[in-house]
Amino acid sequence: MKYLRIYKILAIHNFSTLIHSRLDFLTLILGKLIRMGFMFIWILSIFNFIPSLVGYSKGQTLLFFATFNLIDILVQVFFFRGFWFIQKWVKQGEFDRILTYPINPIFTTAFKITDWMDVITLVPAFGLVFYTTGLLEIPLSFINIALYVFLIVNGIIIAFALNLFMAATTFYTTETRNIFWFYRDLMSTGRFPPEIFSNPLRLFFTFIMPVAVIIAFPARALLGLLSLKGILYALSLSSLLVYLSLRFWKNSLKRYSSASS
Amino acid sequence: MKKYLAVFKLSWQNVLEYRVNFVMGRLRDLLFLLTVYFLWTAVFKDKGVLFGFESQQITTYVLGASLISAFVFDYAMDRIAEDISRGDLSVFLTKPINFVIYHQVRRLASTAVSIILVSGGLLLFWILIRPPLFLQKNPAVIIFCLLSLSLAFMIFVAVDSIVGVTSFWTVYAYGPRFFLKLLIDFTSGRLFPLSVLPMVLFRLIGFLPFSYLAFFPLNVYLGRLGFKQMVLGILIQVVWVLMLFVLLRLIWRRGLRLYEAVGV
Numbered sequence: 002m003k004y005l006r007i008y009k010i011l012a013i014h015n016f017s018t019l020i021h022s023r024l025d026f027l028t029l030i031l032g033k034l035i036r037m038g039f040m041f042i043w044i045l046s047i048f049n050f051i052p053s054l055v056g057y058s059k060g061q062t063l064l065f066f067a068t069f070n071l072i073d074i075l076v077q078v079f080f081f082r083g084f085w086f087i088q089k090w091v092k093q094g095e096f097d098r099i100l101t102y103p104i105n106p107i108f109t110t111a112f113k114i115t116d117w118m119d120v121i122t123l124v125p126a127f128g129l130v131f132y133t134t135g136l137l138e139i140p141l142s143f144i145n146i147a148l149y150v151f152l153i154v155n156g157i158i159i160a161f162a163l164n165l166f167m168a169a170t171t172f173y174t175t176e177t178r179n180i181f182w183f184y185r186d187l188m189s190t191g192r193f194p195p196e197i198f199s200n201p202l203r204l205f206f207t208f209i210m211p212v213a214v215i216i217a218f219p220a221r222a223l224l225g226l227l228s229l230k231g232i233l234y235a236l237s238l239s240s241l242l243v244y245l246s247l248r249f250w251k252n253s254l255k256r257y258s259s260a261s262s
Numbered sequence: 263m264k265k266y267l268a269v270f271k272l273s274w275q276n277v278l279e280y281r282v283n284f285v286m287g288r289l290r291d292l293l294f295l296l297t298v299y300f301l302w303t304a305v306f307k308d309k310g311v312l313f314g315f316e317s318q319q320i321t322t323y324v325l326g327a328s329l330i331s332a333f334v335f336d337y338a339m340d341r342i343a344e345d346i347s348r349g350d351l352s353v354f355l356t357k358p359i360n361f362v363i364y365h366q367v368r369r370l371a372s373t374a375v376s377i378i379l380v381s382g383g384l385l386l387f388w389i390l391i392r393p394p395l396f397l398q399k400n401p402a403v404i405i406f407c408l409l410s411l412s413l414a415f416m417i418f419v420a421v422d423s424i425v426g427v428t429s430f431w432t433v434y435a436y437g438p439r440f441f442l443k444l445l446i447d448f449t450s451g452r453l454f455p456l457s458v459l460p461m462v463l464f465r466l467i468g469f470l471p472f473s474y475l476a477f478f479p480l481n482v483y484l485g486r487l488g489f490k491q492m493v494l495g496i497l498i499q500v501v502w503v504l505m506l507f508v509l510l511r512l513i514w515r516r517g518l519r520l521y522e523a524v525g526v
Binding site: 024042050051178179180183196 | 296300
């Protein structure tokens, strides 16, 4: 309950900071909508020329894109910004203050910044998911929908663990900006079905940098194409990554030395 | 000229100093290149011609877009906006150096390093994958392509500077910068050939200067345009260059009138 109250205060504070410049706020949202809109039109346009892409129909291909948007935006709304700003907080000594709060520093780091612009873009992201599911040729069963939601949550947990790993590397070097950007770019490959890539890359996206598990697995589950083995693998992976990332954070934190000391 | 040469040299050293960040940035470009290449390969599988492109042409387009991105799409607006918002512009106003040119020359240094790295990346990509490529052999077309590329570069410099300068009105011009970057990404033809888009949208995009940054030069290189279309395209580029530089001058003057700095 205490953490929820803190989250609410932080979120309200973020909102008032964000609307300080209305021109910025408006153009940032417009930019995000342009990105989503153009990517959508691009994929849709491709299907004016071909009936299917690596065996997936228009609706199925768009489902990967819609799922990517949904997960990516949820991650951004809740914790990506906070983890991203840890570089700045460590450099400027702000992280010292975070450590003195009677709150878990992982919570403060992750949830200090709520991205309100992405809260707004969540509306078209959900709309896109509903639109694409309407294009699917197969009826959706309750189990598949439940699995879809469950694996999206599982994907967000994996993304949280990966973000925690990246944030913890800041205690070794503060030049982690490009690691975060590289992670974002890797996530962006999930806009398309992983089958477009060659085998080595597909394996890389499933086992090493699990973009496929985060994005493609939920989409495949909704389409009824994910095996039980796949579901179990996704679950085991999220548990393992959460455990390892927490350990890594804890060990790395010991190396932290205040910027002002 | 000498002073800008010194700025270039210093910026070149600065880029090399932060080489890890720089190389990581280029790695990101390579990742994007791989994604787009595999996507188009999947789209063109067992297809001859799609939206006017042959498979070989689309691969050349993707690699060419990558090279053009390194040459044209290198933003100086972030530094311009920061200097104006933080008040560092005051220092420039007391020196015999043009603020916008200074930042564009700085940007040239990172562009030069980018071109070298991206060329290396493309060579590596070609060695690993050996995609079929289209080689333009007509010298006249190559000259037109180089001309259109130079003009694309100038259009970009003007737009880039204009948006940076808007930070006279908005702190750091953060929103306008983000918006413009995305708008340019999607309407320049840098990510995909614009001809894949629905005709209405394709025509609308034609009213903006951005399709002349990548889509037009690449179409010239691929020999997809006749002589008249190439000349007309070049003329449109020239008009855009002139209009945008006039606009930059106007905005700069207006902004300077608004500019206030403390602690100088």
